[in-house]
Amino acid sequence: MNAIRLARTVTKCYSMRSYSMAPCEILELLEAGYQRLAESDSQSLLKKHLTKSIFDKLKTKVTPSYCSTLLDCIQSGLCNHDSAVGIYAPDPEAYKTFADIFDPIISDIHKGFGKANKHPASCYGYGADFPNLDPEQKYVVSTRVRCARSIQDFPFNPCLSEEDYRNLECMISKVLLTFCHEHSGKYLPLKGMDKEVQKKLIDNHYLFKEGDRFLQAANASRFWPTGRGIFMNRDRTFMVWVNEEDHIRVISMERGGDLGRAYERMIIGLESLAFSLKFSCDKRLGNLTFCPSNLGNTIRASVHIRLPHIGKDKAKLEELAGKHNLQVRGTSGEHSEAKDGVYDISNKRRMGLTEYQTIGEMHKGISALIEAECRESSKK
Structure with missing residues (x-):
C-alpha cells in the first residue's frame, strides 16, 4: 500500500x-x-x-x-x-x-539514554556567560538556536482535528502578540498568505514549507495550511513557527558568532510563552515532542562556520567535532556540500543535560574548531 x-x-x-x-x-x-x-x-x-x-x-x-x-x-x-x-x-x-x-x-x-536515566529539570542560566565566539567574524557567518514545545492537553499532529489546529494557533498567536521590546512583531498565518511573500520567506530560510514525505506519511500535514503560521520580530532575529512539526518552534538568529546573545533571546521568548501556556513534559524524558530525536531540552544550536583548512580532511573534521559532541553538515544541511568551506555545525546532545549545559558544550566545541582552523591556516 x-x-x-x-x-x-x-x-x-x-x-x-x-x-x-x-x-x-x-x-x-x-x-x-x-x-x-x-x-x-x-x-x-x-x-x-x-x-x-x-x-x-x-x-x-x-x-x-x-x-x-x-x-x-x-x-x-x-x-x-x-x-x-x-x-x-x-x-x-x-x-x-x-x-x-x-x-x-x-x-x-541519544547515545545511551536508557530506562534508568532521567532528564534533568530545565536550567537556562545566562547567555552572557558565553562570550562571542568570533568577534572579528573571520570564521562564524551566522548563529541559530532553536527549541521545540508542545501544548499540554493536545495531541501531536497526526491526531489534531481541524478545530484543534485553529485553537492552538489562536492560543499561541494571542500570547505572541503581547511580546514587547526586541521580541515584538507580527504573526503571519500561512492560510491566505500571499504566494510571493511565502516564497520569499522560504527562500530566505525563515519559513517552513509543506511537502516533507516523511511527515506526510506520518499524517502530520493534515488540513494544511490551517492553523500554521510564523511570528517574526521587527529585526527578523526572533521567530516562532506554529504547528509545523511541533506545536511551537522558537528560533533565535544572529549574524556572526554571538551564541550567547542568540541563546538569551531564545530564553526570553520561551519563558514569555511559558508564562501563559502549559507545555507537555515527562519526568523522565523531559519536554515531549513529535519526533523522539527532539526530546529532552529540545535545543538545537548551530553555526555556519568557515573551515576551509581543516575541512579539507572531512574525516578529521568529523573526528574533532565528535569529541565535542557536535554534528557536521554541509552548508544547506544534511546530505549537502560545504560551499566555499562553510559548514553547518550543531550540537548532538539534548537528553540528559540541561539547556545551559548543551549551549556550554556547543560553545566549547566551536571554540575548539576555530582554534584548529587557526593552527592549520598558520601553517600555510
Whole structure:
C-alpha cells in the first residue's frame, strides 16, 4: 500500500476514535506493513528494534486518551524504508504506551539514554556567560538556536482535528502578540498568505514549507495550511513557527558568532510563552515532542562556520567535532556540500543535560574548531 492510500485509510479511522484496542482494519495494515519492512533492506532504527515479539505485544494497544495505535507511530517508517529513524509519537501518551519500541530507539538516538536515566529539570542560566565566539567574524557567518514545545492537553499532529489546529494557533498567536521590546512583531498565518511573500520567506530560510514525505506519511500535514503560521520580530532575529512539526518552534538568529546573545533571546521568548501556556513534559524524558530525536531540552544550536583548512580532511573534521559532541553538515544541511568551506555545525546532545549545559558544550566545541582552523591556516 502506498503512502497516500495508507494515510487516507488511517485518517478515515480517526472519526471513530473511541476504541479500547486497535480495530481490525488497522491490524491488517500493520501486519502487511511490518512484513514488507522485515523483508526490506531498510537501515532504520525502527527495523532494528521492532522485533516480531515486540510488534505482537504492541500491535493491539492504543493510548488511553487519544486512542493512537502502533500504526500512528510507525506508518512513516513503514512507507519510507529509507528513514533513518522511522517512528513518531502521535500524542504525549505514546511514549509510555509504546515504550517497548520507543525506549530502545531513544537510547540509540541519544547515545545511551536508557530506562534508568532521567532528564534533568530545565536550567537556562545566562547567555552572557558565553562570550562571542568570533568577534572579528573571520570564521562564524551566522548563529541559530532553536527549541521545540508542545501544548499540554493536545495531541501531536497526526491526531489534531481541524478545530484543534485553529485553537492552538489562536492560543499561541494571542500570547505572541503581547511580546514587547526586541521580541515584538507580527504573526503571519500561512492560510491566505500571499504566494510571493511565502516564497520569499522560504527562500530566505525563515519559513517552513509543506511537502516533507516523511511527515506526510506520518499524517502530520493534515488540513494544511490551517492553523500554521510564523511570528517574526521587527529585526527578523526572533521567530516562532506554529504547528509545523511541533506545536511551537522558537528560533533565535544572529549574524556572526554571538551564541550567547542568540541563546538569551531564545530564553526570553520561551519563558514569555511559558508564562501563559502549559507545555507537555515527562519526568523522565523531559519536554515531549513529535519526533523522539527532539526530546529532552529540545535545543538545537548551530553555526555556519568557515573551515576551509581543516575541512579539507572531512574525516578529521568529523573526528574533532565528535569529541565535542557536535554534528557536521554541509552548508544547506544534511546530505549537502560545504560551499566555499562553510559548514553547518550543531550540537548532538539534548537528553540528559540541561539547556545551559548543551549551549556550554556547543560553545566549547566551536571554540575548539576555530582554534584548529587557526593552527592549520598558520601553517600555510
